[in-house]
Amino acid sequence: MNPDQFDGRPIVFRDATVLTMDDAGVIEGDVLVTGETIAEVGRDLAVPGGTAEIDASGGILMPGMVDTHRHMWQTALRGLGADWTLTQYFVFYYLNWGKIFRPEDIHAGDTLSAIEAVDAGVTTTVDWSHGLRTVEHGEAAADALRAAPGRFVLAYGNLLGAPWEWTNSPEFRGFVERFGAPDDMLGLQLAFDVTGDPKFPERGAFEAARDLGLRVTTHAGVWGATNDDGIRLMWEGGFMTPGTTYVHAATLSQDSYQRIAASGGSVSVSTESEQSAGQGYPPSWQLRRHGIPVSLSMDTSVWWSADLFSAMRATLSADRSREHLEAHARGDTVVHNSLRAEEVVRWATIGGARALGLDSVIGSVTPGKKADLVLIKNDDAPALYPLLHPYGTVVYQASRGDVHTVLVNGRVVKHEHRLVGADLAGARAAVGRTVEYARSTMGEQAWQDSLTPELPAAERVPNPYTYTDFDGGDERHRAQRST
Ligand SMILES: [Zn+2]
Incomplete structure (x- = not known):
């Protein structure tokens, strides 16, 4: 969908696994956003005419x-x-x-x-x-x-x-x-x-x-x-x-x-x-x-x-x-x-x-709160399937590349993995101009020193074993033996 088409229209996320982060817990269903606000959370929501629909199936919808x-x-x-x-x-x-x-x-x-x-x-x-x-x-x-x-x-x-x-x-x-x-x-x-x-x-x-x-x-x-x-x-x-x-x-x-x-x-x-x-x-x-x-x-x-x-x-x-x-x-x-x-x-x-x-305003997918929402969905990612433990998927499987759609205050700022309006x-x-300015003001030596701070002397633990049968021409092992 062309992101411009969201302008001013209600938005419904269909068939998501919704982590409400309120007493409702995890819901399989839809979330309707009208204006700046989360209007409704539930199954098979009836929506106003002209509502833009986002297919959230297979995805996790959570608060921003x-x-x-x-x-x-x-x-x-x-x-x-x-x-x-x-x-x-x-x-x-x-x-x-x-x-x-x-x-x-x-x-x-x-x-x-x-x-x-x-x-x-x-x-x-x-x-x-x-x-x-x-x-x-x-x-x-x-x-x-x-x-x-x-x-x-x-x-x-x-x-x-x-x-x-x-x-x-x-x-x-x-x-x-x-x-x-x-x-x-x-x-x-x-x-x-x-x-x-x-x-x-x-x-x-x-x-x-x-x-x-x-x-x-x-x-x-x-x-x-x-x-x-x-x-x-x-x-x-x-x-x-x-x-x-x-x-x-x-x-x-x-x-x-x-x-x-x-x-x-x-x-x-x-x-x-x-x-x-x-x-x-x-x-x-x-x-x-x-x-x-x-x-x-x-x-x-x-x-x-x-x-x-x-x-x-x-x-x-x-x-x-x-x-x-x-x-x-x-x-x-x-x-x-x-x-x-x-x-x-x-x-x-x-x-x-x-x-x-701000917990009365944001922080959960609760009707009446401002619509700050994140849809994690990536049908091309092997890591997001199967979705058995949605909290575990958010913490241990998902990454920022899997962020499909983001709403802030009801406004779409990212959709289908692309930023909107930024x-x-x-x-x-x-930032390129700032880097150039900082580097030239600091001077090349200070800049390089900042990138590569001094390494302390490495501690090496003496090893009583020798790998005489396990050399295999490996540089690392040869070096280890000769020290
Ligand atoms: Zn700090």
Whole structure:
């Protein structure tokens, strides 16, 4: 179907396996969308005349996914830091190069990241935008998100400024005034971290958030950067509100988890990030024990993707891995898994919506909610058949290439595996200009050093065995023998 034909018409998905993520559970049937809203979910729905029909048979229809923490501006240097440690990331952005990013670079990164999100079925993204060193940068981010196909929350941050200063500056207050009332298509939060300095200078930033009626999102429990002291200071200041998002929360004591649980806040688990950058072990296993609400996130495309399929898979695996390790340390064997695929799909959808206070608006396929929907269907993919365990298929079998159709607020933004109405060529060209600018500003040596950070000396375990009968002319074995 020509995508233009959707304009203004009701849409019905026929014969899907619907993961409603509400009390209705899994339904085999249809979903009718009228205007911005999910009108009806059920079998053989009667639809208004002129309704556009999408054959969803053999596919899974689920709520749009929600990423509660992504530094979208860093998509402009996608993949540059694939081999970085967290320390190298901090040196790159905080010390050396964060300051060179211009408003147009923020705009370029945000725009490509936004298109990438909806392409992967992520219909809501929190832009943890800590590259906003002036309000002109902030305006560029807001402009990019307003023009992009998707639902966003601009979490305003400034990694080069002191949070208690910039949040209270007349320039920032002017930005907030021009931004206008946040709505469910573009929200506004404050994004800053609490260092644990006993003088608690961040108090002023929390007070600003309170004055402005904005939620706070903060990197907490990050090994070597933020810790229990930050949580305690927030608690003592009365700033641990139910709307607060704690990102990572991977290196914290039981006491801090209990404070988070008691205050009603939620944690954004960024498993690929925590596994690779070392903020701490991905904490879902701890959060479950403390009854803390969970959402998922992908952090930054300077290392990783913007793909919540990968977040769900990594999170389920890391959680189970931890259970096995804990059991083995006690000499036990895990005979029943505590975490199911269904639960991580919940974290990726309604869990994210709850974390943002949007669970009455999005996050499930429920009549009356806004139509943010993802159809996973790929008749050419061997991996999607048979469909016996739909949650398992979403987590362990499907990938972003299987995202067939995406609706945001009732609007088709992807159909039959192709983006609709997004200027991908323009977005790529703008990022190309940012790459050229960053590379020439940094200089070739710094650029190359960023791509290939130093390798520590490899540890080799002496091997008493020799494979004299097992050489076979293999270079590797010869090398091993001669060492
Ligand atoms: Zn982050």
